[in-house]
Amino acid sequence: MLFGLGIASSRPLPTRTFVSLTGPEGNIGDALIRRETLRWALGTSDELVVYTGASPGSWLRQLGVPEDATALRSKRSVPKWLWMLATAPARPVLVFEAGEVPLHKGNALRELVFLMETILVRLKRGVVVRPPRGIRAPTHPSLWLHARAARLSQIALWRDGTSAALVSGTDVVPDIGFAVLTSAPGVSGERNELIVSMRGARPMPSAAWVRAVRATADAEGLRIRTVVQVREDEARARELAQALGGEFDPWGSTDPVTQEAKLRERYLHARLVISDRMHVLVLAAIDGAVPAELAPNPTEKIANAFATVRIHDITLDALQADAGRMQEFLQAQLDRSAFIAEQIGAARQRLAEVEQQMRATIQAARR
Structure with missing residues (x-):
């Protein structure tokens, strides 16, 4: 019991x-x-x-x-x-x-x-x-x-x-x-974006991290977009968009309810979402995107929470890998999208x- x-x-x-x-x-x-x-x-x-x-x-x-x-x-x-x-x-x-x-x-x-x-x-x-x-x-x-x-x-x-x-x-x-629940049940639009949302309070990802993310997007034919799920991360999202050559979605003066709806719409069109924030990855996975934590010195928080839903190896320490290894990691996440969706449903x-x-x-x- x-x-x-x-x-x-x-x-x-x-x-x-x-x-x-x-x-x-x-x-x-x-x-x-x-x-x-x-x-x-x-x-x-x-x-x-x-x-x-x-x-x-x-x-x-x-x-x-x-x-x-x-x-x-x-x-x-x-x-x-x-x-x-x-x-x-x-x-x-x-x-x-x-x-x-x-x-x-x-x-x-x-x-x-x-x-x-x-x-x-x-x-x-x-x-x-x-x-x-x-x-x-x-x-x-x-x-x-x-x-x-x-x-x-x-x-x-x-x-x-x-x-x-x-x-x-x-x-x-x-x-x-x-x-x-997913924000759009039964809807299966084109997933043509790679979305990034990183903590502003942590160090800026390295040049190798940037190369790996850009190479993954190029290999998969994805547009890069940075989004803001926590207000304090807005400046970092702007910096990353510039470094990655991607589009930046600001939060600005948008009210939180509208901002959440906008984010969920973005996740519906993403194939891959990279973040070091747990609930960015949870929301992204719920809306059908593949989640991945690629960050310098990641904590065990995300890895432990996703292990509970039988999704392992979702995290890679960007300080311990070169650009090629990081790109391999991101590709491996994309290759198991069906498995991840099954575990989210369970x-x-x-x-x-x-x-x-x-x-x-x-x-x-x-x-």
Whole structure:
């Protein structure tokens, strides 16, 4: 059995669900996984309470938060969130946000609060849901507190085996972003572009990297385009377009909802997408492009998350390869496009099963 069930009871509704959905509106990947987290929370109770922290009002629209939800939109609202949790009717549901969990030094107090929230919900015979998450920069005591809270949660999911092992977790499932549907089902237009989207905070790729990408595009007859999925990467996208002789799609003053739609349209026309951002590659793969991480000193984040969906060897360290080796790597990704599409479909199905089991757990706790 994937999840433990809560304590059965015949007590009727009303019920209340709490869901955390913080994040910057300038990061479409964060919006993607927060939106899916919200979708998991919808329909689980009579009342929905959403905490978005310091995010602007446009973030609510970006995620599709229902108008009848109670939205707590500033860090000053934390006491109200805790009060509503403490005074909630029996059997509340608490849904933490999916994504990366930083456990570096200084996060111990926050993790202690999350542990107390978890204990409170369990004492009220409710259900705690932790959607697929990955751990970053684990340190003590933050890691110890996080592990205790995860063990007390009926549903605690991990998007990679490394994160699960850190807290002795057992339920490794695909990143929640893989649950997203393609933006144009049944549409099979011409894929004639090679798209690049790289982090602006990391070093500019080398001249050999540029040669490899250009050579791949030339060999496959693809146009090169750079796009922006995170606002802070816009300057880097402009630099790469110039270096690669490609077209540059700015974000500029476009609102995030429109920007996301534009990006998804681009991915529908791409054969290959190169990035060192995980959810650039997830979205690209969902929309039928071949994902590849070709970057200097890549972290294990992308490789681990894609390994969970049985897609291995998706990453190459550009500092450890010459232009010829990098081009071979990119060609190898293109050669397995059908396999990648098959695994993406299987990941989506797996997440649908997980969501069904989550909802069954909540229903069983309220009988």
